[in-house]
Amino acid sequence: MWKFHRSGSGCYFSLSILLSFIVIFFLSAQATHHVHHGHILSHPHYKHQHSTKSSGIASHSHHKPTPKDGAGGKGGGSSHKSPRSPLPNNGLLFDFYSSTCPQAESVVMTVVQGFVSNDITLAPALLRLHFHDCMTRGCDGSILLSTDGSKTPPEKAAAVSFGLRGFDVIEAIKAELEKECPRTVSCADIVALAARDAATMIGGPFWPEPLGRRDGFVSRSKDTVSVPNPDDDLGTLVAKFAAAELDVLDLVALSGVHTVGRAHCVSFADRLSHKPDPTLNRTVTSFLRRKCDIPRNSRVLVNNDFVTPFAFDNQYYLNILSGQVLFSSDEELLSNKATRALVETFAGNVFAFTNQFSTSIIKMGNANVLIGSKGNIRKTCSSVL
Numbered sequence: 001m002w003k004f005h006r007s008g009s010g011c012y013f014s015l016s017i018l019l020s021f022i023v024i025f026f027l028s029a030q031a032t033h034h035v036h037h038g039h040i041l042s043h044p045h046y047k048h049q050h051s052t053k054s055s056g057i058a059s060h061s062h063h064k065p066t067p068k069d070g071a072g073g074k075g076g077g078s079s080h081k082s083p084r085s086p087l088p089n090n091g092l093l094f095d096f097y098s099s100t101c102p103q104a105e106s107v108v109m110t111v112v113q114g115f116v117s118n119d120i121t122l123a124p125a126l127l128r129l130h131f132h133d134c135m136t137r138g139c140d141g142s143i144l145l146s147t148d149g150s151k152t153p154p155e156k157a158a159a160v161s162f163g164l165r166g167f168d169v170i171e172a173i174k175a176e177l178e179k180e181c182p183r184t185v186s187c188a189d190i191v192a193l194a195a196r197d198a199a200t201m202i203g204g205p206f207w208p209e210p211l212g213r214r215d216g217f218v219s220r221s222k223d224t225v226s227v228p229n230p231d232d233d234l235g236t237l238v239a240k241f242a243a244a245e246l247d248v249l250d251l252v253a254l255s256g257v258h259t260v261g262r263a264h265c266v267s268f269a270d271r272l273s274h275k276p277d278p279t280l281n282r283t284v285t286s287f288l289r290r291k292c293d294i295p296r297n298s299r300v301l302v303n304n305d306f307v308t309p310f311a312f313d314n315q316y317y318l319n320i321l322s323g324q325v326l327f328s329s330d331e332e333l334l335s336n337k338a339t340r341a342l343v344e345t346f347a348g349n350v351f352a353f354t355n356q357f358s359t360s361i362i363k364m365g366n367a368n369v370l371i372g373s374k375g376n377i378r379k380t381c382s383s384v385l
């Protein structure tokens, strides 16, 4: 087991910026060198990283679409850890529905806009849904299933899924698409597109979304051990992201989503108990103790970002630096020189954050996807049929 070394606090900001650009360069180039003291890139999972990058809208001629494929498709069962595809975006295509359902993206956007304009809190909820879908068995819509027909509880019933919302938005999009192009657009693709459109509605970047995912048949709460917990240390976070084909740069950039959305007190209550977490700002600790009335109201909701709670900006990174983030997993990003340097870069440059975020979320959406004849295209997203 490898460990991260905590960095000292005397790092000069300018030096950190320089350091972080070097780190971004090396990580982007998928170098296999060690980074500073962290030995992040020596992690066994890391060596399997790929170099999928958002390189704009592309059109590929491989991977023929299989529209209107019914429930009888193969795959999507227990063998979800298929070997990594050598294809760009793991075989997903930016123009996947161009001939089979050209209106797919506009239908998704219209429905998302309808819901989010009525309730802005659904925008972060949809982003979190995409993350949880991709972190368990790959982005295959398994988070949406109410049951997979087995006796095991589904992913959405797991403790780590607590607070997930937006299922009704996905189901409404699916119903609309079933009218327009029956059995063509997968629930997994709908989740990815809805997350993208939701981000855009709260000031986030727009990214081209590779499509063609198929839906899985399996959803088991025990598989959610791969989803990060708010009290995970940096090593655990890195390992969990690596299992989803994501690297340290992706971890830091994607965590920036905690610049929006809310959390239940139960998700960070441990940090407020008898011996409060010293990395949490004292004023914030007192505020949260009052708000959560620990331990009684641990279902109370608190904004992730106290400063600009509804804006998709880089405030999250400033909040980390001032000890004002809710989860110790957020604070952990300061515990290593390389991740701290990235936090400082993103705190100082919103475009560095949003650009990297777009790249990383495309990569996240490619994780362990089912394509071709694997999985199926569901009729409703909560059921395998």
Ligand code: HEM
Pocket (backbone or CB within 6 Å): 121, 123, 124, 125, 127, 128, 131, 162, 163, 164, 165, 228, 229, 230, 231, 232, 237, 254, 255, 257, 258, 260, 261, 262, 263, 264, 265, 266, 267, 304, 327, 329
């Ligand atoms: C790095 C590891 C991460 C951990 C440990 C983590 C954990 C959590 C927890 C515990 C909550 C609060 C749940 C609740 O109490 O209701 C939350 C909220 C949220 N997370 Fe994360 N998360 C992580 C990364 C991500 C990533 C990568 C994304 C998206 C790309 C994401 C998106 C969100 C959003 C948008 C919310 C707010 C949801 C809402 O307002 O409904 N998280 N996260």
